[in-house]
Amino acid sequence: MTTIDFQSQLQDVHAQINQACLQANRNFQDVQLLAVSKTHPVSAISEFYQLGQKAFGENYLQEALEKIEHLKDLEIEWHFIGHVQRNKTKHMAEKFAWVHGVDRLIIAERLSNQRPENLQPLNICLQVNIDDQDSKDGCAPDEVAELVEKISRLPNLKLRGFMVIPKPEHVEAFTTTKQLFDQVEQYHAQPEHWDTLSMGMSADMAEAIQAGSTMVRVGTALFGARDYSD
Numbered sequence: 001m002t003t004i005d006f007q008s009q010l011q012d013v014h015a016q017i018n019q020a021c022l023q024a025n026r027n028f029q030d031v032q033l034l035a036v037s038k039t040h041p042v043s044a045i046s047e048f049y050q051l052g053q054k055a056f057g058e059n060y061l062q063e064a065l066e067k068i069e070h071l072k073d074l075e076i077e078w079h080f081i082g083h084v085q086r087n088k089t090k091h092m093a094e095k096f097a098w099v100h101g102v103d104r105l106i107i108a109e110r111l112s113n114q115r116p117e118n119l120q121p122l123n124i125c126l127q128v129n130i131d132d133q134d135s136k137d138g139c140a141p142d143e144v145a146e147l148v149e150k151i152s153r154l155p156n157l158k159l160r161g162f163m164v165i166p167k168p169e170h171v172e173a174f175t176t177t178k179q180l181f182d183q184v185e186q187y188h189a190q191p192e193h194w195d196t197l198s199m200g201m202s203a204d205m206a207e208a209i210q211a212g213s214t215m216v217r218v219g220t221a222l223f224g225a226r227d228y229s230d
């Protein structure tokens, strides 16, 4: 059995983020690390938690809900980064701090309506299909203005930014996303909330940071390879 040294993996990812920030002339504090724990056990999540990592991202709702229940004594900030199905919004509104895969108004409306009163507003990223992939979720770039105008007015949400998953090797898409991101303040009802660019994964975090990412979503480089792919 091989054991992965989580401490050195975490240090290595921090070093990569730091190096990318230096090259881009940006502050290390301005790029958050979201640890993508899908398919990995709760024991691995609590190990990273003990090492100081507090934000975790999950893709599959049922799996996520079980982990959240198991780890409810830890102060984890849970992010849902998978595809959001319309009939699953209630659990997301109740159990997560962030939802990154919002790409339709109806989904945002449901999340806002279902967010419990006693919780902080739910943080939202609008997923944009930035390089026009047939297979990918996300709204089209030309739908962004209207969606931002409407979603940013919903009461129990904070519309924070974009989430993108460009095609592998298509790093120019990060720059295109940043340009679109910078134009949004004029449509946003509360532009002071618009501060997050969720882009970059294990293989392309440096390029994403170079283009202006503020949150990299890293799975493999922290936890090792997943047994099954999505």
Ligand SMILES: *Cc1c(COP(=O)(O)O)cnc(C)c1O
Binding pocket: 036, 038, 059, 081, 082, 165, 201, 202, 203, 217, 218, 219, 220, 221, 230
């Ligand atoms: C799985 C996943 C990641 C992490 O990918 P790695 O290549 O393992 O770092 C990031 N974002 C989303 C949306 C994912 O589904």
